Amino acid sequence: MEGSVNSDNKSKGVGYQDGKSGGKMQNVTMGLEVFDCSICSNPLRPPIFQCSKGNSICSPCCDKLPESDRSAVQRCYIMDRVVNNIFVPCKHGCNRKITYYNKDAHEGECLIGPCVCPVSGCGFVAPTTALLGHLTTLHKLPTTPLELFGMFYFPVQPGSQVLCSEYGRLFLLDVVPLESFGHAVFLGCVRPETPQGTVDVSLCFSSFEGHFQASKVEIKHDGEPKQCLFVLPGRETKVVVGMKICIGYFDNDELQEEEEKEDEDMCEYDYDFDHEEEVDDDYD
Template sequence: MEQSAGQRSSVATNATVDLEVLDCTVCCHPLKPPVLQCGVGHVICSPCHGKLPDKNRCHLCAMDTEYKRCFAVEQIVRSILVPCRNAGYGCDAQTAYHDSDRHEDECPHAPCFCPEPGCGFAGATTSLLAHFTRGHGWPPAMEFRRATAFDLQVQEGKRVLRDVDGGHLFLFDVAPAGPAGLAGAVLLLEPHAGAKPRFECRVAFHCRATGWRQSSEFSVRSTALSGGSLPADCYAFVVPRVAHPPATASIIVSVREVSKKRQRNGDIRQHLKSRVNFDSWGLFLAPITSNVYTLIRTIKYRLKIKPIS
């Protein structure tokens, strides 16, 4: 039984298409409406046509011509749908070929990667969290609210912090830093890392035994951990070994979202700016770390102290 043209148009059929034929012959990007063609039929995208030095001469065959809209090609490029490359991670979206890059740049199912050496696991952030706890025995995610300070035990290893206000996942990692003590990192796990930081973090540490006070503020870096490991320069603060023997320390952490106004004004700190405050003679009982910045501040403080006559 024959089908009418209207009936055939509603039937989905799998077909093999060389997608290069749907690319502009000038910029080689996917054609998207409006599409123009010369009198012979050579097509070009509208932005490239606007850049031609001679708009009345074909860019391929050099024939004198008048470019006109090619509605047939426009209908074809609208109708060809391609699956998202993140289909294996749960995305079932199908978008027009010319719009696939935009979708994949924003796809919420794009994967993040496990930072454990030799693991190679990749998945959406929801599956990544389950993988951390079940596959590697990480502690359960610690939940927190933005701009609300919370206590966190400083122990070597990795754990996940979950923002209950937006569901974002943060990776908190502590690694040995030699004589300096312990180095810490806070990273935002997301598949599409932006150029501008979206969050800022403040970490405060106080040792009553020695009077040592220290606080650090830094922009939280976004990463998908695509290399399968933490970036080498991700460690943003140091917890010094101020007790002998070294004891498990507790720090106060606060994470807040960067306001749009501060982003516009460019007032976001891209690099670590540590402010170390010393308020008593007790700090001299603590070992001076190998951190050059801390050493300089300590020397400046000593020079300001005058002996009692």
């Protein structure tokens, strides 16, 4: 079952006809409200249930029903199949294949959605692909390849750099000297204005023989995109930090699956970098 819509307006949607000899696709116009929960009006997503009156309801609303009404509710497998094959376009114009119930979550994380430049005082807004050129040309910041969910090493030396993941996600790493104290390390997330997920940052470093420190910082989807990861006392700048950045999502398996594969249609830049998993010899 597949289909596509003619518009991203909620009053229009997609229909599908399934022939015995194979799938038949045909664009139709229909009201997407029929794929919303009859109680909370949110888009239906599996598992879907049908109440005694024949209305389709989502799992959270089903769990809130009185015990007397819940006993008459049945699982609606045909609606599960239907909503899993209702596809709508992204309002930002990317080529992702988006299910209707994941539309809002996807658009909040879409890499070609509007993102604000992370440099303080700069109000430039553009997709991440355009922001990369903006950061490297206007702000003249160096770029470093980053493997999400993998360890990345950097020295605690004053300066800024743009971390580029293989999926187009960008981060701004700042090491700021603090007068008569040490250095503060900041990480800024270049992300859409309404992100749906969190960024988990794991850190480890040793500042002197016999010392080892490990910590974890969570940059929440509804919090500030730039956070101080840690402060290193003293003026020592030969400390090398190991950092791992992980992206998490709330109840959205589709977004997690999208991060695990590259989409050439969305990425205009070719990050032809050699990934290094070990510390550079210069920092040994």
